[in-house]
Amino acid sequence: LPLLHDAHHRLTPIQAARLGKDLEPYRPFWLEDCTPAENQEALRLVRRHTTTPLAIGEVLNTVYDYQALITEQLIDYVRSAVTHFGGVTPLRKLFDFAAQYQIKSAVHGPEDISPVGMAAAVHLDLAVHNFGIQEYSGHTPLTEEVFRHAYTFTEGYLHPGDAPGIGVELDEELAAAHPYKAAYLPVNRLGDGTVHDW
Template sequence: MKITNARIIVTCPGRNFVTLKIETDEGVTGLGDATLNGRELSVASYLADHVVPCLIGRDPQRIEDIWQYLYKGAYWRRGPVTMAAIAAVDTALWDIKAKIAGLPLYQLLGGQSRDGVMVYAHANGRDVAETVDRVGEYIEKGYKAIRAQSGVPGLSGVYGVAKDKFYEPATKGLPQESVWSTEAYLDFVPSLFEALRVKHGMGPHLLHDVHHRLTPIEAARLGKSLEPYRLFWMEDPTPAENQDAFRLIRQHTVTPIAVGEVFNSIWDCKDLIQNQLIDYIRATVVHAGGVSHLRRIADFAALYQVRTGCHGATDLSPVCMGASLHLGLAIPNLGVQEHMEHNAETDAVFPHSYTLKDGYMHPGETPGHGVEIDEELAAKYPYSPAYLPVARLADGTLWNW
């Protein structure tokens, strides 16, 4: 079997997605997600101009060899564009291999380690009362884990809070700017989780995303103040470039820490995991080199009792979600999988076999990763430039969004 062609499909059924479709001389095809939110065309160009020409004529079953060729052979290693491109190829090749075997992908990864993958939903509101109600709605739907975000008094455009029910940060046109106040946020957040526990009890797993906005000592203060409410995790409490910063947070709080949705390789994760400075690693199939590399990260994390909590927002296509669910079903150290519902247009463009029931998802039994693309329908949604927002402090200083 040989690779005969690989095509990049860019579509925007409400938001932009980049999909790689690899074709073979035996008619078996595979799909990979290559979406990089706000920088989609960079990955599309990297694939079309630099990767696809190197794939033609290769044996698609030599997944590891092709991964190493694209990683080591480029000389310029890592980075979000390179690793998203590699991830797309890797995911598509695993899709092909599983289809050849006539098996769902998770069977090639060792079979099921559990009956389903626990997922968490996003509940957000303009104020505490609205967020409390939203959490209640997801509990009624059967979710066991829910991320809670709320508007902060005195601030507009707070991360995680939607204008309507569903949050989508990327917006058409140039980046939107919002004003941030750490003081207002730190004073407010404990009251949100106090209200959630009073209303819904200690049963539901509650999560919260800080989204890189605090200094280490501020994050430590927040974690300490949230301890009575037993969070499942506090996500991205501070930027992770300086990973020693997490040591300071660890010294002051036992609130579990999750980080890594922007990580690109095992080298980004290594120190945090081996020094046991985090509890959950959030790297993704699409941004961390595909199924092959994320499996390496998960296996390494398991040595230190760190569990996975893979990013799963709507900036990842159903192709990535399908692959992530297969991996999450198979690995021994799954923690939870993020789940944001795609809109109806996206679900129609990417028909899939994964399902959701009572807070658990299953990738299905379709050979491969179980996600396809309707190319005719995809063509009806042309690329539309969109950017993620930026944040500034009250004095105009650019801050971490």
């Protein structure tokens, strides 16, 4: 099985470069979010010191965030989500731009992306020539009931199903019976108690 390692923006450029280099004998699929995404200069240093593929973008929301990353080939996989990037069309345009530089898609797909967003991602994956991989975390049983969807996940593969459109139907009555409750990402603290990106 391929190794995909997510450093979640926690490493300094030197730490990321060292980790990427140390992982090379294991031929990982990628090193994801190795440094803070806003510090794109860091990826130049990482890229110079390792051949481990780099993935980034789940916190990037516009094509402008990616311009240097793509044109300088500082990454190998684009990680934005359909729901965060403005929909299918803008993300498709980003993937077409990335394809010119041999960079692949890898749509962000955690549990907080609804089945609507996941279905849109699966259909987009099928439409681009530079498809790389699709993240899939699944959903709670209640979410699966409220958002009935045609796509399936079996033995590591997603299938879009045969339903029309993106293949998702909302059960409004069931949704109304379970009002929205605000949820937040966990708070992460360093050893000294300092709040840090989780």
